[in-house]
Amino acid sequence: DTGVSQNPRHKITKRGQNVTFRCDPISEHNRLYWYRQTLGQGPEFLTYFQNEAQLEKSRLLSDRFSAERPKGSFSTLEIQRTEQGDSAMYLCASSFPRQNTGELFFGEGSRLTVL
Amino acid sequence: SQKIEQNSEALNIQEGKTATLTCNYTNYSPAYLQWYRQDPGRGPVFLLLIRENEKEKRKERLKVTFDTTLKQSLFHITASQPADSATYLCALDSRSDYKLSFGAGTTVTVRA
Numbered sequence A: 001d002t003g004v005s006q007n008p009r010h011k012i013t014k015r016g017q018n019v020t021f022r023c024d025p026i027s028e029h030n031r032l033y034w035y036r037q038t039l040g041q042g043p044e045f046l047t048y049f050q051n052e053a054q055l056e057k058s059r060l061l062s063d064r065f066s067a068e069r070p071k072g073s074f075s076t077l078e079i080q081r082t083e084q085g086d087s088a089m090y091l092c093a094s095s096f097p098r099q100n101t102g103e104l105f106f107g108e109g110s111r112l113t114v115l
Numbered sequence B: 001s002q003k004i005e006q007n008s009e010a011l012n013i014q015e016g017k018t019a020t021l022t023c024n025y026t027n028y029s030p031a032y033l034q035w036y037r038q039d040p041g042r043g044p045v046f047l048l049l050i051r052e053n054e055k056e057k058r059k060e061r062l063k064v065t066f067d068t069t070l071k072q073s074l075f076h077i078t079a080s081q082p083a084d085s086a087t088y089l090c091a092l093d094s095r096s097d098y099k100l101s102f103g104a105g106t107t108v109t110v111r112a
Helices: none
Strands: A005-007 A010-013 A019-024 A031-037 A044-050 A053-057 A065-068 A075-079 A088-095 A110-114 B003-006 B011-014 B019-026 B032-038 B045-051 B056-059 B062-067 B072-077 B086-093 B100-102 B106-111
Touching (some): A019 A110, A031 A075, A053 A065, B019 B106
Parallel strands (some): A010 A110
Antiparallel strands (some): A005 A019, A019 A075, A031 A088, B019 B072
């Protein structure tokens, strides 16, 4: 068990560029979540998957954001035409719902800076 | 609207003392409440979970209470150590799925 892995850890981009983040969850976990966290705030829910199905997207997620989880394993979060307001830490988490507790295992996050 | 509020001020305490953090919520009916620890630049790490029918839960030097009437949870770190310095987040489920909503966190600094 190597934990939840996220890449890249840091990304600096210019406004208008597209960026993609990858998340590899804990292998037996079938639920995968994306959260966004800005300085001084708690993680904010963006979207989650059960296996390959995307079950919910936050209303905060604009059309520029898209997430996929092909084959129910790793997931990608793409942000198109980045804006300075997209600068944040993007956190991925996974869980194993048979535990029936909803405890989330987070990765170390991908920090995005939009110039 | 739904709201989760944690201590607005950072907590600075002397080593060996007990740190007490609060988490108040409105317009939630959580089945359980969770506490996480987050170090700077790192992802949150799960600490404790307490269910709606539980009053208190302990794990080593940590204690959590949950009062669904007051809509409040208290998180205690006893015999605090400098290594306990971090931000502590409370999180509630939405009952409909395992999506968690987080408070803004309370930063604790333990002085040696």
